[in-house]
Amino acid sequence: MTTSSKKSHLYWAIAIILAIFYFILSLMPFIYMVLNSFKGKFEMLVNGVFSMPESLDFSNYVTVLSGGFFRYFFNSVIVLALTLVILLFITACASYPLSRFKFKLSGQIYALIIACMSIPIHITLIPIFKMANATGIYDTIWSLIGPYVAFGVPISVFILTSFMCCIPKEIEESAEIDGCSKYGIFFRIILPLSTPGLSTLAIYNGVNVWNEFAFAYTLTQSKENRTLPLAVWEFQGQYSMDIPMIMTVLTLTILPMIILFIFFQDKLVKGITAGAIKG
Amino acid sequence: MKHHAESLRRWQDKSANQAAFVFLLPVMLVLIIFIFYPIIDTFKISGYKWNGISASKQSIGFANWIELLTDNHFWVAFLNNIKIMILSILIQIPLGTALATFVEFGGKKTTLFKVVWFIPMLMSSVAIGFLFTYVLATNGGLISSISNLLGGPNIDLLGNPKTVLYTVIAIICWQFTPFYMVYIMAAFTNIPVEIFEASLIDGATRGQYFWRIALPLLKPALSTGAIMSIVGSLKYFDLVYVMTGGGPGTASELMATYMYKLTFKTFEMGYGSTVAGGMFILISVLAVLTFKILRHYQEDV
Numbered sequence: 258m259t260t261s262s263k264k265s266h267l268y269w270a271i272a273i274i275l276a277i278f279y280f281i282l283s284l285m286p287f288i289y290m291v292l293n294s295f296k297g298k299f300e301m302l303v304n305g306v307f308s309m310p311e312s313l314d315f316s317n318y319v320t321v322l323s324g325g326f327f328r329y330f331f332n333s334v335i336v337l338a339l340t341l342v343i344l345l346f347i348t349a350c351a352s353y354p355l356s357r358f359k360f361k362l363s364g365q366i367y368a369l370i371i372a373c374m375s376i377p378i379h380i381t382l383i384p385i386f387k388m389a390n391a392t393g394i395y396d397t398i399w400s401l402i403g404p405y406v407a408f409g410v411p412i413s414v415f416i417l418t419s420f421m422c423c424i425p426k427e428i429e430e431s432a433e434i435d436g437c438s439k440y441g442i443f444f445r446i447i448l449p450l451s452t453p454g455l456s457t458l459a460i461y462n463g464v465n466v467w468n469e470f471a472f473a474y475t476l477t478q479s480k481e482n483r484t485l486p487l488a489v490w491e492f493q494g495q496y497s498m499d500i501p502m503i504m505t506v507l508t509l510t511i512l513p514m515i516i517l518f519i520f521f522q523d524k525l526v527k528g529i530t531a532g533a534i535k536g
Numbered sequence: 537m538k539h540h541a542e543s544l545r546r547w548q549d550k551s552a553n554q555a556a557f558v559f560l561l562p563v564m565l566v567l568i569i570f571i572f573y574p575i576i577d578t579f580k581i582s583g584y585k586w587n588g589i590s591a592s593k594q595s596i597g598f599a600n601w602i603e604l605l606t607d608n609h610f611w612v613a614f615l616n617n618i619k620i621m622i623l624s625i626l627i628q629i630p631l632g633t634a635l636a637t638f639v640e641f642g643g644k645k646t647t648l649f650k651v652v653w654f655i656p657m658l659m660s661s662v663a664i665g666f667l668f669t670y671v672l673a674t675n676g677g678l679i680s681s682i683s684n685l686l687g688g689p690n691i692d693l694l695g696n697p698k699t700v701l702y703t704v705i706a707i708i709c710w711q712f713t714p715f716y717m718v719y720i721m722a723a724f725t726n727i728p729v730e731i732f733e734a735s736l737i738d739g740a741t742r743g744q745y746f747w748r749i750a751l752p753l754l755k756p757a758l759s760t761g762a763i764m765s766i767v768g769s770l771k772y773f774d775l776v777y778v779m780t781g782g783g784p785g786t787a788s789e790l791m792a793t794y795m796y797k798l799t800f801k802t803f804e805m806g807y808g809s810t811v812a813g814g815m816f817i818l819i820s821v822l823a824v825l826t827f828k829i830l831r832h833y834q835e836d837v
Contacts, residue, residue, distance in 0.1 A: 265741055268743065280652055283653050283656060283714075284652055286671050289667075289670075289671055290667055347562040347563050350560070351562070354552075354556035358552050358555075360553045366564075375767045375823040376571060376816070377771045379771070379792050379795050379796070380574065381574035383577075383578060383588075383808060384573065384574035384577035385570065387577070388569075407571050408570075410563055410567060414563065439552070439555035464658075467660070468659075468662075469660075470774040471774065486663070487662075490662065518658055
């Protein structure tokens with residue numbers, strides 16, 4: 258007993274050391290980023306990477322924020338909001354019949370939607386680029402919403418159908434006896450009862466849409482129509498050798514996520530878990 | 537009476553079919569416009585020589601596909617994707633499991649670890665790409681500065697064709713390991729507490745509990761994790777495109793970066809589409825294969 262508990266203590270000690278090592282590894286790039294964002298361009302080169310900033314100087318932040326940063330931020334917010342509203346609504350519509358009533362081809366349609374999960378976005382890039390050009394929405398944030406919704410659909414339908422399956426059948430049946438149509442049941446019963454599932458989906462898809470790059474890079478071109486992930490790209494061109502300035506942009510782009518993470522930590526983890534069932 | 541019931545049933549079926557059609561219509565339209573049609577269109581464009589701008593498209597049959605089969609550049613990229621895939625599975629899933637187990641056994645005391653370990657997942661791949669470009673820069677970068685501090689030379693991990701791919705893989709693991717950690721944490725919560733308590737009462741150590749009881753119960757979660765990792769590895773794009781652009785040479789080229797450069801940098805839309813099509817076929821085949829193998833294996837257990 259004593260030897261095994263000694264051994265167990267030893268293992269635990271090793272585990273803690275490794276955990277701290279990985280802790281440092283996770284944090285190091287962020288410390289590098291935040292620390293250097295407070296430095297001046299030459300201060301970093303002269304004093305080296307490890308020195309503390311000479312003063313807590315927010316001038317880099319002021320420069321970036323007054324240099325059009327909010328434009329990217331608001332573009333991202335608009336794209337995110339519209340994508341989520343459309344995505345959640347049509348996903349809920351589709352998940353309702355797939356989870357709760359029998360009809361021809363239901364199995365096949367479900368399989369078809371789920372199979373889309375492994376489709377790489379790259380096979381759709383060129384045709385969607387062509388479409389955006391043909392419809393005249395190329396280089397506007399509107400061109401992003403369609404693809405974002407489409408690529409959010411498979412995983413969302415997957416999660417929401419399994420969620421809706423758990424809603425008791427009796428509620429629906431009694432509503433039907435009271436003369437409620439399928440549409441009435443959906444809007445009055447199923448949709449309100451699905452709110453927890455929908456909020457999970459909102460978070461999971463929210464993280465993906467907020468950080469999306471390939472479509473945003475392909476479908477938009479001018480500075481005022483780009484989303485937040487492209488901000489780094491644009492500012493990098495502007496401040497090419499000014500590393501502290503770029504670190505400031507990076508810090509600012511992840512700040513909203515960190516703040517939200519602190520508030521919604523549990524929900525975010527739940528969302529990712531739900532997505533992880535098969536992503 | 538019987539006849540009546542049957543016609544009622546048929547009427548119900550008909551109304552269910554109608555409602556299903558109405559409810560499914562928006563999703564199907566979105567998928568058709570933004571996924572199914574583009575897939576078909578990509579295969580169509582792959583039959584042309586076309587720069588994407590001029591009206592003159594030249595139909596060249598299967599020439600692009602024949603070129604793809606002998607295109608060394610593409611197969612190097614595919615091999616790089618495979619290397620990322622293998623190393624991702626070997627590093628991310630065991631490491632993620634280890635981190636999750638630590639949090640699981642450590643309880644509330646380990647919350648701070650959990651939160652900090654998770655932070656890399658919050659950053660976009662583009663931001664991570666930029667951050668690491670500077671962290672790894674020879675001038676003012678973190679690694680080189682540490683090396684200089686110890687009296688060593690500058691270290692250029694991204695500029696060296698021998699190390700670039702493995703550096704990229706390390707960063708990918710840094711970014712995505714937390715995802716598998718959270719995923720396995722959730723799988724742990726699905727194991728009833730009673731099983732853990734019963735095994736402790738029976739005198740099992742935590743180690744024994746993990747290897748003999750928890751790990752077998754985590755198997756389904758681990759195999760789904762493997763599928764996600766495989767599909768994800770074959771699609772990687774953002775991080776590599778930002779950090780190395782596939783270079784130096786083709787040392788870190790991936791199928792997606794190659795496709796992107798062909799299409800939007802050198803404007804070979806036709807051949808770019810062929811590469812995208814080839815990528816689609818390879819990913820589909822590998823996804824179906826692993827799915828079959830894992831399912832077969834799970835049925836055996």
